[in-house]
Each structure stands twice: as structure tokens, then as C-alpha cells.
Amino acid sequence: MNDVTLLILPQVRDLLEKEDREALRRALAEVHAADVADVIASLEEPQAAIVFESLTERQRVRTFEHLEETDQLRLLEALGRGKMIHIIEEMSSDDRADFIQALPERTADSILPLLAQAERNDVKRLVSYKERTAGALMTSEYASLPADVTVGEGLTRLRKIAPDKETIYYVFITDAERHLLGYTTLREMVLARPEQNISEVTRHPLISMSVDSDQEDVARTIQKYDFLALPIVDAENRLVGIVTHDDVIDVLEEEATEDVQRMGAVEPLDIPYLRAGFWQLLWRRGAWLLFLFVGELFTGTALRHYQATLELVLSLVFFLPVIISAGGNSGSQSATLIIRSLAVGEIHLRDWYRILGREIGMGLALGLFLGAIGYSRALMWGNGHLVALAVSLALVAMVIIGSLVGAMMPLLLKLCRLDPGVASSPFVASLVDVMGIVVYFNIARLLVL
Amino acid sequence: MNDVTLLILPQVRDLLEKEDREALRRALAEVHAADVADVIASLEEPQAAIVFESLTERQRVRTFEHLEETDQLRLLEALGRGKMIHIIEEMSSDDRADFIQALPERTADSILPLLAQAERNDVKRLVSYKERTAGALMTSEYASLPADVTVGEGLTRLRKIAPDKETIYYVFITDAERHLLGYTTLREMVLARPEQNISEVTRHPLISMSVDSDQEDVARTIQKYDFLALPIVDAENRLVGIVTHDDVIDVLEEEATEDVQRMGAVEPLDIPYLRAGFWQLLWRRGAWLLFLFVGELFTGTALRHYQATLELVLSLVFFLPVIISAGGNSGSQSATLIIRSLAVGEIHLRDWYRILGREIGMGLALGLFLGAIGYSRALMWGNGHLVALAVSLALVAMVIIGSLVGAMMPLLLKLCRLDPGVASSPFVASLVDVMGIVVYFNIARLLVL
Numbered sequence: 013m014n015d016v017t018l019l020i021l022p023q024v025r026d027l028l029e030k031e032d033r034e035a036l037r038r039a040l041a042e043v044h045a046a047d048v049a050d051v052i053a054s055l056e057e058p059q060a061a062i063v064f065e066s067l068t069e070r071q072r073v074r075t076f077e078h079l080e081e082t083d084q085l086r087l088l089e090a091l092g093r094g095k096m097i098h099i100i101e102e103m104s105s106d107d108r109a110d111f112i113q114a115l116p117e118r119t120a121d122s123i124l125p126l127l128a129q130a131e132r133n134d135v136k137r138l139v140s141y142k143e144r145t146a147g148a149l150m151t152s153e154y155a156s157l158p159a160d161v162t163v164g165e166g167l168t169r170l171r172k173i174a175p176d177k178e179t180i181y182y183v184f185i186t187d188a189e190r191h192l193l194g195y196t197t198l199r200e201m202v203l204a205r206p207e208q209n210i211s212e213v214t215r216h217p218l219i220s221m222s223v224d225s226d227q228e229d230v231a232r233t234i235q236k237y238d239f240l241a242l243p244i245v246d247a248e249n250r251l252v253g254i255v256t257h258d259d260v261i262d263v264l265e266e267e268a269t270e271d272v273q274r275m276g277a278v279e280p281l282d283i284p285y286l287r288a289g290f291w292q293l294l295w296r297r298g299a300w301l302l303f304l305f306v307g308e309l310f311t312g313t314a315l316r317h318y319q320a321t322l323e324l325v326l327s328l329v330f331f332l333p334v335i336i337s338a339g340g341n342s343g344s345q346s347a348t349l350i351i352r353s354l355a356v357g358e359i360h361l362r363d364w365y366r367i368l369g370r371e372i373g374m375g376l377a378l379g380l381f382l383g384a385i386g387y388s389r390a391l392m393w394g395n396g397h398l399v400a401l402a403v404s405l406a407l408v409a410m411v412i413i414g415s416l417v418g419a420m421m422p423l424l425l426k427l428c429r430l431d432p433g434v435a436s437s438p439f440v441a442s443l444v445d446v447m448g449i450v451v452y453f454n455i456a457r458l459l460v461l
Numbered sequence: 462m463n464d465v466t467l468l469i470l471p472q473v474r475d476l477l478e479k480e481d482r483e484a485l486r487r488a489l490a491e492v493h494a495a496d497v498a499d500v501i502a503s504l505e506e507p508q509a510a511i512v513f514e515s516l517t518e519r520q521r522v523r524t525f526e527h528l529e530e531t532d533q534l535r536l537l538e539a540l541g542r543g544k545m546i547h548i549i550e551e552m553s554s555d556d557r558a559d560f561i562q563a564l565p566e567r568t569a570d571s572i573l574p575l576l577a578q579a580e581r582n583d584v585k586r587l588v589s590y591k592e593r594t595a596g597a598l599m600t601s602e603y604a605s606l607p608a609d610v611t612v613g614e615g616l617t618r619l620r621k622i623a624p625d626k627e628t629i630y631y632v633f634i635t636d637a638e639r640h641l642l643g644y645t646t647l648r649e650m651v652l653a654r655p656e657q658n659i660s661e662v663t664r665h666p667l668i669s670m671s672v673d674s675d676q677e678d679v680a681r682t683i684q685k686y687d688f689l690a691l692p693i694v695d696a697e698n699r700l701v702g703i704v705t706h707d708d709v710i711d712v713l714e715e716e717a718t719e720d721v722q723r724m725g726a727v728e729p730l731d732i733p734y735l736r737a738g739f740w741q742l743l744w745r746r747g748a749w750l751l752f753l754f755v756g757e758l759f760t761g762t763a764l765r766h767y768q769a770t771l772e773l774v775l776s777l778v779f780f781l782p783v784i785i786s787a788g789g790n791s792g793s794q795s796a797t798l799i800i801r802s803l804a805v806g807e808i809h810l811r812d813w814y815r816i817l818g819r820e821i822g823m824g825l826a827l828g829l830f831l832g833a834i835g836y837s838r839a840l841m842w843g844n845g846h847l848v849a850l851a852v853s854l855a856l857v858a859m860v861i862i863g864s865l866v867g868a869m870m871p872l873l874l875k876l877c878r879l880d881p882g883v884a885s886s887p888f889v890a891s892l893v894d895v896m897g898i899v900v901y902f903n904i905a906r907l908l909v910l
Contacts, residue, residue, distance in 0.1 A: 032692065042665045042666050043666060044666055044668065044686055046685050046686050061794075062566070106589075119530070149698050167651065170651065171651065171652055174648065174651075174652055180648055180651075181630050181647070181648070181689075198630070198648070198651065199623065199629055199630070199647070201615065202620065202623075202629075202647065202651065203623055204618055207557060216491045217491045217492060217493055219493065235707075235710050235711075235714075236495050237493055237495050238495075238707040240630075240689070240706070247844055257689075257706045257707075258687040258706075259711060260710060261684045261710055261713060262684075262732055264710060264713065264714060264717075265684075265713060265717075266804060268713075268714075268717040268721075269801055269805065271721065272717075272720065272721055272724065272797060272800075272801045273797055273798065273801065275721065275724065275725065275797065275886075276724065276793050276794055276796065276797020276798070276886060277790060277793060277797075278794045278797055278798060279795055280799075284802060284807040284808070285799070285802040285807060285808060285816075286802070286807065286808055286812060286815060286819075290819070290822065290823070293819075293823065294823060294826055294827065297791070297794050297823065297827060298826075298827055298830060299786070300790075300794070300829055301790055301791060301794070301830075301831065301860075302830070302831070302834075304786070304787075304790050305783065305787055305790075305831050305834065305835075306834075308782060308783045308786045308787070309783055311779075311782035311783055311786075312779040312780060312782070312783060312838070312842070315778055315779045315781075315782070316779055316842070319775065322775060322778065323775060324597065326768065326771060326772060326775075328763040329764055329771065329778055329781075330760075330764045330765055331761060331776075332764075332781070332782070333632070333757060333760035333764070333782070333894055333898070334754065334757045334758055334761060335822065336782060337753070337757045337887075337890065337891065338750070338754055338757070340887065341726060341749075341750055341751060341753050341754075341887040341888070341891075342746070343465075344725050344726060344885075344886060344887050345726055345727045345746050345749070345750070345887075347725065348721060348722055348725020348726075348727055349722065349725070349727060349730075349734050350734070351721075352718055352721045352722065353733060353734040353735075356718065357712060358733040358734060358735065359464075359733070359734060359735055363735060366735060367734075367735075370735075370739070370742075373739065374739070374742065374746065375744055376741065376744060377747075378746060378747055378750055381747060381750075381751070382750065382751070382875075383753050385751075385754065385755075386754075388884060389758060389761070393761070393765070411750075435723075436515055436724075436886075437725060437793060437885075437886035437887060438786075438789065438790040438793050438886060439797055441786065441789070441890070442786065442790075449782070
């Protein structure tokens with residue numbers, strides 16, 4: 013909810029109470045559909061449905077497109093299929109396919125036969141593409157023209173088809189079998205003379221992607237070239253749809269959220285935190301927590317191994333958490349830097365040796381720094397020089413080990429074609445905790461006993 | 462570097478070796494400026510400059526805009542100000558301002574006087590806005606029309622000004638003092654009859670933002686409304702620039718990178734990992750590592766406090782890392798979920814009690830789960846029931862405490878108008894480590910001694 017919604021909502025509630033639908037219509041007439049959607053999402057039934065029904069038809073369609081899936085379903089249930097079917101038919105093709113796909117199967121099956129043939133086929137085709145591919149992201153409502161028309165004729169045709177198209181700013185040039193030949197822009201068509209042939213304003217190079225492409229690759233391509241839309245083709249280079257600039261933002265945001273959640277050791281949620289079911293969230297956290305816990309239990313095994321050492325010099329225990337956490341923290345830093353750089357394409361697997369060199373240097377510098385502080389602290393607590401030396405050497409070693417494990421683990425995961433983001437801070441910390449105990453007590457045994 | 466670049470680069474290197482500039486020009490003529498920029502970034506001097514000089518002038522401008530700051534500076538040094546000044550004049554106004562701002566001050570001072578008056582004033586105005594505001598992000602090359610023209614006349618005017626404008630798809634309607642009155646789109650102008658007045662195709666509602674707005678708010682607004690461009694106004698509602706859709710992606714990506722780095726306990730870098738200087742990176746990691754280390758030293762203080770307990774039951778030590786890490790891991794999960802949800806606007810401060818309730822339930826369920834495993838493990842290691850009970854109760858308590866601290870810390874930071882992302886996994890872990898020791902040994906003293 014933003015400022016606009018906060019401003020309108022009290023007025024809307026007031027008009028709802030007065031049951032003044034005409035005033036409601038007027039109040040919302042000049043409000044952007046994205047804000048109307050926010051208002052509806054903030055209301056309970058039947059108020060939400062009353063507000064929705066008070067909108068103009070065009071606004072209803074646009075507002076419905078802006079709603080979250082749960083709110084869409086709520087309206088569908090409140091208003092019934094009969095009232096909603098026309099809205100669904102008028103939705104833009106990608107939003108409509110997403111909406112149908114999110115419905116419970118029985119509801120979807122009861123709605124599909126009610127749609128007009130063209131829309132029904134469109135939905136069936138779009139939902140057939142695998143999730144997270146260009147096919148699942150694209151809209152089939154692109155503007156296209158044959159190669160042999162003049163610019164003036166092209167503009168006349170565009171005027172006719174424009175109302176049904178997601179964008180007419182990019183116009184794709186195809187042959188009779190829909191093979192993609194090129195593209196032009198409305199800007200260039202408007203700037204050209206009407207009698208020029210469309211081929212004279214066709215742009216090069218033509219960049220397109222396959223319908224099977226990963227959605228993140230599609231988003232990165234649009235980002236790189238600053239496109240408004242990217243043409244999506246099938247295996248025979250036939251134009252099947254376009255992905256538009258606004259989808260890119262949502263895809264990159266979704267991918268960033270997944271990366272962030274993985275890095276915090278949560279299986280990606282796909283839905284907002286407060287909307288996720290308790291058991292769903294429990295499972296996505298519990299699985300990771302269990303995995304990390306079982307790994308961490310090995311610290312107990314390692315410590316038992318050094319029981320004799322501990323019985324002789326109990327004060328070694330006092331530095332245990334600080335040593336293992338120093339390794340975990342430096343590892344977390346390295347993992348974070350490498351995972352994000354991989355995600356945005358700043359580094360690649362082939363850079364591994366440069367990363368390795370850098371992390372060894374970084375780990376050594378940071379380790380010596382913390383080691384020096386650890387040394388003085390140990391002396392201050394009345395330990396001997398040898399215990400202090402063991403603590404500081406263990407700190408140096410652990411910060412180096414942490415940095416290396418943190419930096420190399422994401423690269424290793426990527427090499428195995430796994431998600432580098434799995435190398436979360438807790439995961440790296442668990443890995444180096446056991447190493448920390450082994451390193452620390454071995455150094456201590458050498459120096460102190 | 463992507464597939465296109467990998468494909469072209471060997472050919473470019475080959476032509477450079479043969480010193481065949483004409484073939485080089487032809488080979489790159491149909492390549493997108495973004496890819497040419499990648500090629501140039503992959504080459505050393507003087508090859509990079511040779512490739513740049515072989516481009517058409519239009520391509521040189523677009524390619525230069527796509528280059529990273531360091532590569533821009535490299536070309537400027539290789540080719541000299543004389544050859545570059547025309548390129549700089551032709552750059553789009555936001556890219557030009559960014560370029561000048563990134564230059565060493567002396568270089569910038571030597572270039573500014575060479576620019577034509579209009580461009581010089583434009584740069585001076587744009588660089589005067591504070592970083593990370595709408596003003597620093599916007600371009601002054603928007604298309605605008607007065608309110609009293611017909612659509613046909615408007616299109617004629619647009620044709621004239623189009624070459625200098627970042628986009629003509631959104632056309633802003635202003636009065637003689639540049640006060641923003643509304644906007645229309647090229648689509649609607651093309652669809653309208655030429656004799657209609659422009660006001661008949663002017664859109665409502667008009668959404669604009671102030672020049673001082675935070676860049677993230679600007680990006681979120683464009684994302685929400687799926688705009689191609691958002692008008693930016695000064696305090697008197699005069700149009701001063703527009704922010705376009707492609708800038709949004711870069712802003713959101715930059716903000717996501719910062720969030721991620723903070724969550725891994727690294728001060729945000731602003732530049733790619735491999736380009737960051739060693740000392741620069743060292744400082745951004747070292748500061749956090751030191752802070753966490755000093756915090757973690759209190760675990761030693763706490764452990765010393767329980768020295769007598771440890772001397773009696775040394776085996777309590779074996780479970781120490783696993784108990785404190787369970788708290789840290791569940792805290793890391795909660796912090797990650799809440800920080801990301803706050804960043805994308807899914808939750809707000811006012812939701813705190815719902816979050817609190819949810820995290821208590823989640824912490825209890827997860828804690829009981831880990832506690833049960835911990836109990837059996839303790840028995841298996843030959844500990845008595847009371848030690849096992851202390852371990853499992855400490856686990857339950859720590860997972861709850863971790864979840865609560867992890868979830869509430871970002872909200873608390875936000876309440877204090879600090880960045881919630883500061884509540885990184887290592888930060889939360891450090892906070893709960895000391896609590897873990899206190900909780901564990903107090904439970905153990907009660908049950909075991």
C-alpha cells in the first residue's frame with residue numbers, strides 16, 4: 013500500500029458505508045488501476061466486490077490484471093464466473109494465462125469452456141510452456157506487419173490492431189508463415205515518410221530468443237539491450253510472442269528474492285512472507301535447519317575427540333565460539349560477494365584463480381588483524397603466551413579457511429550446475445565450524461601441551 | 462561477456478592483427494552497441510581504441526554509453542579530448558552526466574569548457590543533484606508539447622525534436638512555464654484523428670515525482686504502474702526531466718546487490734568484486750568483521766562465568782556449538798525473510814505483531830523438532846537424561862530466541878530509520894551466541910548440578 017492508496021482508502025470506505033455507488037465510480041474514475049487494485053486488496057468481501065463492480069469495464073480489466081492471485085480468486089468467487097468471463101477474455105494474454113494457471117484445477121476446468129475459442133486456444137498454448145521459460149513469460153499480443161507494405165499502410169494497419177496489442181512501439185516484420193524477419197519501432201515509422209517501404213526502417217541486428225530460454229536469460233538480454241520488448245521464436249524461427257520490459261523487472265526481482273532467501277538458508281518461498289502458509293514456511297525453514305543441525309552435530313564429535321586436551325586446559329574453551337564464528341563470518345562475506353557477482357554476471361567460473369588469489373590475500377590480512385586482537389585479549393584474561401599464540405594462529409587460519417571455503421563453494425556448486433546461492437552464510441559457517449575445532453585444538457596441542 | 466561477444470571477439474582480434482580497418486568496420490556495422498561495448502571492454506589498448514575508431518559515429522556514441530566508467534576513461538585517455546568531445550556532446554544527457562561525474566575532477570574540469578554551451582549547462586545542472594535521487598537518475602531529453610496544439614501538429618513537432626529525445630513514446634504536456642499539465646503517448650496520438658486537440662488524448666491520472674525523491678521510490682513507482690517513463694518535477698511542479706524504464710532495472714539491481722552484501726556483513730561495494738581495489742574491499746569487510754569479532758568476544762566472558770559448571774560437567778561443552786548455531790541459523794532465516802519482504806514492500810512496520818506471532822509459533826515448532834533430535838543424540842553419546850534434557854530445552858529456547866531476534870531486529874532498525882539489511886546473518890548470530898551460552902548453562906545448572 014502506498015501514499016495514493018492511503019489517501020483514497022478512507023474515502024472509499026466512507027462511500028461504501030453510505031452505499032453511494034455512483035460517487036464511488038466517480039471517485040475511482042481517475043485513479044490508476046494499480047492503485048485501485050491496492051484498494052481492493054485492502055478490503056474484505058463483499059466490499060471488495062462492490063468496489064470492483066463500480067468500476068468502468070476497461071478499469072475492471074486493468075485492475076484485475078494488477079491484483080495478486082489470491083485477490084483475483086476472491087473476486088471470482090464473490091462475483092461468479094458469469095460476471096467475470098468477459099473480464100477474463102479482455103485481459104492481456106500473459107496475465108490471463110498466469111491467472112488461469114494459478115486457479116485450482118477444477119475452477120480452471122470450469123472456466124476454460126466459457127471462454128471464446130480464440131482466447132481458450134491462447135490460454136491452452138501459453139500454459140503449456142514450462143514455468144520460468146520465455147514461453148511462460150511472453151504475451152502473444154504482439155504487433156506484426158508483412159515486409160512488403162509501405163510505412164503509411166503499416167501505420168493504418170497498426171491503428172486497426174492496436175487495441176488488442178500489449179505494445180505497438182515495437183513492430184515485428186514476419187513472412188506469411190510468421191518467420192521473424194526483423195523489427196521496427198513506432199518511433200521510426202512516425203519519423204519516416206509514409207511512402208517508404210517498411211524494410212527501409214527495419215532495424216538490425218535482430219535479437220530474438222527461443223521459447224525454451226530461461227526467464228532470467230530473457231530478462232538479462234532485455235536489460236542489456238534496453239529493449240521495450242524481445243521477440244520469442246519457436247524452433248523454426250517463427251514468432252510466437254514477445255516479452256515486455258515490465259516483465260523483466262518482476263523476473264529480476266523474483267530471482268533476487270530467491271537468491272536472498274537461499275543465502276539466508278530458506279528454501280525460496282515464491283509467495284509473500286505473510287501470505288505463506290504456516291506449514292509451508294515451516295517446511296522450507298525446517299528442512300534447511302535440520303540439514304545444518306545434523307552437520308553442526310559433528311562439532312560435538314570433534315570436541316569429544318579433544319576431551320583430554322580440554323580437561324588439561326579448560327580455558328581453551330573460552331575462545332572456541334569466537335574462533336569458529338570468525339571463520340564463519342569471513343566465509344559468509346566471501347560467499348555473499350561471489351554469489352551476487354555470479355548472479356549479476358560480473359564474474360564467471362573461468363575467473364576462479366583470480367578469486368582464489370584475492371581471497372587468500374584478503375583472508376591473510378583480515379586474519380592477522382583479528383589474530384592480533386585475539387592475542388592481546390587472551391593475555392588480558394590471564395592466559396599464557398602459548399595459549400594466546402594458539403588462539404591467534406587459529407584465528408588467522410580460520411579467517412583464511414573461511415574466506416576460501418566461502419568463495420570456492422559457490423563456484424564449485426556452479427561447476428556442478430547447482431545453484432551457487434545454496435552456499436548460504438549458515439551453510440558456510442557449519443562447514444567451517446568443524447574445521448575450526450580441529451585446527452584450533454591441533455594448534456593448541458602442539459603449542460600448549 | 463555473452464554468446465554474441467564470444468562469437469565476434471576472435472574475428473575482431475583477427476582483423477586487428479591484419480590491420481584491416483575497413484573489414485573491421487563492416488564486421489561491427491550490424492552489431493548492437495551493447496555487444497560492441499563488451500568487445501571493447503575485453504580488449505587492451507591500443508586495440509580497444511582502434512576498434513572504437515572504426516565504428517560509425519552513431520555507433521561510437523551508443524557504444525560509449527554502454528561502456529563501464531573505467532573503460533570510458535581508458536578510451537578518453539587513448540583518443541584524447543579533441544576526438545571525444547563530439548561523442549560526449551551527442552551522449553544522452555543522463556549517461557553524459559554520469560560519465561562526467563565519474564571522471565577525476567581535473568579531467569572533468571578540462572572537458573567541461575570544451576562542451577557546447579547547452580550541453581555544458583545540462584551537465585552542470587544534472588550533476589548538481591544529490592546522488593541516488595530522481596534528479597541524479599533522470600534525463601533532461603524528454604518530449605513535451607503545449608496543451609493547445611492538435612494531434613497532427615503535435616506529431617509534426619515530435620518528428621522535428623525526436624532525434625534528440627530519449628523517448629517520444631510518452632509526451633508530456635506543459636504550459637509556457639514548463640508546469641506539468643498531463644501526458645499522452647505516441648500510441649494514442651497515432652490512434653487519434655490528426656484534427657483532435659491534444660487535450661482529448663491526455664491521460665489521467667498524472668503521476669509525477671519530485672526531483673529529490675529517493676531513486677528506489679522512483680523505481681518502485683515505475684514498476685508499480687508499468688510506466689515507460691516517469692516525469693520528474695521541481696518544487697513548483699515544473700517538468701525538469703524523466704526517468705525511463707531501463708534505469709529502473711539498474712536501480713533495483715543496484716539496491717538488491719547492496720541488500721545482499723549487507724546481509725552477508727559486507728559494507729556495500731558499489732563496484733564489481735574483481736574491480737574493487739584490495740584495500741577498499743579489505744576495509745569494507747574488515748570493519749564488519751572487527752565489529753562482529755568484538756561482539757563475539759563476549760562469548761568468552763560468558764563462558765568464563767560458567768567455568769565452575771564446566772569443570773564439573775565438561776561434556777556440556779560438546780553441545781555448545783550446535784546450540785548457539787541453531788539459534789544463529791533460525792535467526793538468519795527470520796532476518797532474511799523479513800529484510801527481503803521489507804525491501805520489496807510486502808510487509809510494513811505496522812505488521813509487527815503478526816510477524817511476532819508467526820515467529821513465536823515457527824520458533825516453537827522448529828525448536829521442538831531440533832530439541833527432540835538433540836535429546837536422542839545426547840543420550841547416544843552416553844550422557845544422562847538430565848544433560849540430554851538441558852540440551853534439548855536450550856535448543857528449543859535458542860531457536861525461539863533466534864527467530865524473534867532475527868525477525869524483530871530488521872523492524873527495529875527500520876523504526877530507527879536505519880537500513881534493516883544491517884541485521885545480517887552474522888550479526889544476528891553474534892547477538893544470539895552470547896544469549897545461547899547464558900540460556901544453556903543456566904538450564905544446565907538448574908537441571909544437572
